[in-house]
Amino acid sequence: MRTKACSRKELDLLLDRLCGDNRFAVEVxxxxxxxxxxxxxxxxxxxxxPVEVVEAKRGVxxxxxxxxxxxxxxxxxxxxxxxxxxGRVRGHRHRSTVFRAMDKACKAAGLQRFSPHSLRKFYARxxxxxxxxxxxxxxxxxxxYVSTTLIYLFM
Numbered sequence: 001m002r003t004k005a006c007s008r009k010e011l012d013l014l015l016d017r018l019c020g021d022n023r024f025a026v027e028v029x030x031x032x033x034x035x036x037x038x039x040x041x042x043x044x045x046x047x048x049x050p051v052e053v054v055e056a057k058r059g060v061x062x063x064x065x066x067x068x069x070x071x072x073x074x075x076x077x078x079x080x081x082x083x084x085x086x087g088r089v090r091g092h093r094h095r096s097t098v099f100r101a102m103d104k105a106c107k108a109a110g111l112q113r114f115s116p117h118s119l120r121k122f123y124a125r126x127x128x129x130x131x132x133x134x135x136x137x138x139x140x141x142x143x144x145y146v147s148t149t150l151i152y153l154f155m
Contacts, residue, residue, distance in 0.1 A: 005121030005152070006114045014114065017105035021085050024074060025098050028084075029116055032064050033123035033141055036099075036116035040092045042084040047074035060142035124152040 006014065011030055018026055029039045038055050042064065045051055050065035066074070074084065083092040098116055106113050120141070127137045138149040 003115050003117040003121065004112070004155075005125055006111075006118045007122075008126075010111055010114070011119075011122060013109040013111060014102065014105050017108045018101055021093060022098050022101035024070075024077075025085055025093065026102065026116070026119060027070060028066065029119040030122050031067060031070060033120055033127070034062075034064065035120060036095045039116075040083075040085045040095060040098070044079055044082055044084050046084050047071045055142055058142055058144070062140075062142065121152045124149065128153050 011026075015023060015026060025036065025039050028034070028042070029036055032039065034042075034053065035055065035057060037057075038053055041056070042053065043051060046064060046066060048071070050063050053062050053064050054060070055062065080086055081092075085093040087093050095116065102114060102116065124137055124141060127140060128134065131137065134146055134149055134153070137153070138146050141149060141152070143149045143152075
């Protein structure tokens with residue numbers, strides 16, 4: 001099953017029904033285009049300054065620079081771990097936690113089911129609309145082929 005991108009309105013409805021770290025994780029994913037595993041493994045330093053991320057899937061290096069507003073709100077939570085999204089026991093939060101929270105929020109909002117990967121497609125669409133250049137969006141997402149990026153944009 002292919003993941004559908006969500007619209008800005010759907011994302012806002014989803015965010016309204018999420019709270020805490022799950023909400024922040026969804027916001028970071030939508031703003032950065034990172035896969036949810038990469039979002040959850042961001043260091044706490046990401047809410048202070050731009051950080052270099054090595055994406056787990058392909059080993060692509062990217063600099064992640066969150067918006068000043070999102071950084072400010074993330075910093076307000078205070079430092080609790082080396083991870084921006086710490087897990088309950090050790091390490092960082094697990095993606096299944098965000099999946100479950102998104103499922104519950106989609107149902108509560110009366111939305112079709114969106115997965116965290118929908119946020120990556122949302123990011124692709126937003127960047128394409130802003131830049132108008134598929135090649136730049138391809139590079140930002142770390143796709144090897146433009147055909148993959150086109151699927152994100154037009155499916």
